[in-house]
Amino acid sequence: MHPKHQMAFNPSTTASYSGAAPACQCGSLLLVRFHQRIMNELTRRALLGGSLTALAGLFSGLISPQLVAAHPTPSAPLALTHLRLFDGERLHEGQAIWIENGKIRALLAENALPADLARLDCQGKTVIPGLIDAHWHTTLAAITQAQAMTADLGYVHLVAGREAERTLMRGFTSVRDVGGPAFALKRAIDEGLIPGPRIYPAGAMISQTSGHGDFRLRHELPRSPLSPLAITEQAGVAVIADGEAEVLRRTREQLMLGASQIKLMAGGGVASSYDPLDSVQFSERELRAAVEAAADWGTYVMTHVYTSAGIQRALRAGVRSIEHGQLADEETVRMMADQGAWWSLQPFLQDEDSNVYPDEARRASQAQVAQGTLRAYELAQRFGVATAWGTDVLFNPQNTQTQGRQLAKMTRFYSPLTALKMATADNGALLGLSGPRNPYPAPLGRIEAQAWADLLVVEGDPERSLDFLSDPERNLCLIMKGGQIYKNTLSNSA
Structure with missing residues (x-):
């Protein structure tokens, strides 16, 4: 046990007594019932992501020594000087950044x-907003699917805690979590117990029976009213809902837990065991039930979907963000633009960063999506659709480290500054769709007065290339979130 966790024995605080010891009451009916009640409550809270104190103690041992020194504490006002500035839209020269109380107070000469005012000399390097991944699975990215299905839930959260630190150290100061039990981790990060990005949690992915979020095995069917919830449902990874009433219930449950937006599965996927890529999931009435429940709380619904039929159904129901959508045709993209929906695309290119599938059927679906990706970025630009960027690393521990590289490869479709704008100011605008459910109500992805002081000092020229993001350990000289410095390799400050 670490010394800081040991409790010193102090005789003066120990109650004294005389006479015979009372009979042991450990097995009394009262204590048995009390113990059972406590254990039931702890189990319930753990499944819902609320057993924070114990998890925080476990997470604390995972924090690297260099981050312990940079653990969030109230910081004095600070100015970043001698820099080039990318404010989320364009580059500027000759400005300094005044930071106070976790936010940017002003941009001044x-x-x-x-x-x-204390100053940090950025040595002429470029300062950019902290990066935002708009499609990230905080608790599911760094484990395999087999681990997600079989490991203790505590283990899953421990791995997620370590990966949260790594995510921040890659320069990603905010993520939109698109499915998984991220509530406890978010709270631990927000309270300064462990380092990590800001998390906009969706909670459990909501799926129909046989949908893209139905992780049950064949032997678990059929399901009856008395059947227990599947392990993935108990853990908060995904929940199954059939019919408007069940969709309403599951949506409201995620809002109760603290979801900033809601995620529904409206179509098949590449990795699916049961639901084909071309399948359309949830009726329009079911989708609208979730949209209305989310709107009652001032937020929105996003849907996993690839095909035109599924996208159009989701849009008719009022869905605000289409996740993936690489198989959309021109009519569907025009519909997205006309309705002001967001297109949350990922660079799925069947390259070295892609998932590897052992069977020909899934490789064929992957190739279809990769071909659609090329057309999707062209259509998004032609019709002026609001486009977000994300990675969707899922059940792939080896690929979490490619997060920055997958942003760098976006220069295949956009200029470097346009791609960087997508991962900062544009993604920040998407996060703002959560309205009153926004857990961090100040601008993100921008360097401007009153925005969060989430900043990176980079060794690289974003006008020319974003390749520097592929090696964050070498090329991110300073990482700041909320005015707190988590990494600083700049050689001097004054």
Whole structure:
């Protein structure tokens, strides 16, 4: 046991007594019932992601020594000076960034800064907003699907805690979680117990029976009203809902737990065991039930879907964000643009960063999506659809480290600054769709007055290339979130 966790024995605080010891009551009916009640409550809270104190103690042993020194504490006002500035839209010269109380107080010329303000010399390097991944699975990215189905839930959360630190150290200061039990991890990060990005949680993915979020095995069918929930449902990975009433219930449950937006599975997927890529899932009435429940709480629904038929059904139901959608035709893309929906695309290119599938059927679906990706980015630009960027690393521990590289490869479709804008200011605007459910109500993805001071100092020129993001350990000189410095390799400050 670590010394800080040991409790020193103090005789003065120990109650004294005389006479015979009372009979042991450990097996009394009262204590048995009390113990059972406590264990039931702990089990319930663990399944819902609320057993934070114990998890935080376990997570604390995972924090690397260099991050312990940078653990969030109230910081004094600070100015970043001698820099180039990408504010989320364009590059600027000759400005300094005044940071106070976790936010950007002002952008000023250096000679206009208060004389007594502490300064950090950025040595002429470029400062950019903290990166945002709009399609990230906080608790599911760094484990395999087999681990997700069989490992203790505590293990899953421990792996997620370690990966949260790594995510932040790759320069991703915010993520939109699109499915999984992220509530406990989010709270632990927000309370400063462990380092990690800001998390916009969706909670459990909501799926119909045989949908893309139905992880049950064949022997678990048929399901009856008395059947227990599947292990993935108990853990908060995904929940099954059939009919408007069940969709309403599951949507409202995620909102109760703290979801900032809702995720539904509206079509098949590449990795699916049962639901074909071309399948359309949930009726329009079911989708609309979730949309209305989310709107009652001031937020929105996003849907996993690839095909035109599924996308159009989702749009008619009022869905605000289409996740994937690589098989959309021109009519469908025009519909997205006309309705002001977001297209949350990922660079699925069947390349070295792709999942590897052992069977020909899934490889064929993967190739179909990869071909659709090329057309999707062209259509998104031609019709002016609001486009977000994300990675969707899922059940692939080897690929979490490619997060920055997958942003760098976007220069195949966009100029470097346009791609960087997508992963900062544009993704920040998408996060803002959560309205009053926004857990961090200030601008993200921008460097401007009153925005969160989530900043990176980079060794690289984003006008020319984003390849520097492929090696964050070498090329991210400073990582700041909420005004707190988590990494600083700049050689001098004053």
